[in-house]
Amino acid sequence: MPRPxxxxxxxxxxxxxxxxxxxIRAIPAGSVAGYGVVARRAGxxxxxxxxxxxxxxxxxxxxxxxxxxRSDGRIALxxxxxxxxxxxxxxxxxxxxxxxxxxxxxxxxxxDLDALVWAPSRG
DNA sequence: CGCCTGACCACGT
DNA sequence: CACGTGGCCAGGC
Numbered sequence: 001m002p003r004p005x006x007x008x009x010x011x012x013x014x015x016x017x018x019x020x021x022x023x024i025r026a027i028p029a030g031s032v033a034g035y036g037v038v039a040r041r042a043g044x045x046x047x048x049x050x051x052x053x054x055x056x057x058x059x060x061x062x063x064x065x066x067x068x069x070r071s072d073g074r075i076a077l078x079x080x081x082x083x084x085x086x087x088x089x090x091x092x093x094x095x096x097x098x099x100x101x102x103x104x105x106x107x108x109x110x111x112d113l114d115a116l117v118w119a120p121s122r123g
Numbered sequence: 124c125g126c127c128t129g130a131c132c133a134c135g136t
Numbered sequence: 137c138a139c140g141t142g143g144c145c146a147g148g149c
Contacts, residue, residue: 048144
């Protein structure tokens with residue numbers, strides 16, 4: 001009996017992994033995020049590859065791993081992989097437009113947000 | 124330790 | 137938008 005805390009499938013993971021898992025679970029249905037964004041949200045900038053490794057190692061079916069894409073909106077998995085099709089299917093099931101293994105509007109949306117924050121004559 | 128690999132990223136062409 | 141290049145971090149051997 002490791003500990004009386006509630007084991008949410010995060011049991012046994014280090015802090016970084018737990019934060020990343022939380023960041024992934026925080027992605028709302030019907031939305032997507034890049035590996036780098038997930039890492040940054042988890043407070044681990046520059047650890048995009050760590051996110052990828054965690055997803056690769058992940059076995060929790062409740063984790064919305066399908067909402068994580070490359071920074072350019074492309075599905076990271078190889079097109080001939082079974083998981084690739086599963087990801088595209090799950091995304092479409094949430095109303096996300098997947099075309100040619102790619103989701104449109106990921107980079108553009110982030111750029112717009114940055115533009116708002118860094119907009120001239122505003123702050 | 125050093126070396127290779129990976130569900131990555133930014134940048135230039 | 138597609139490709140090539142260099143960089144980055146973490147693991148496995």
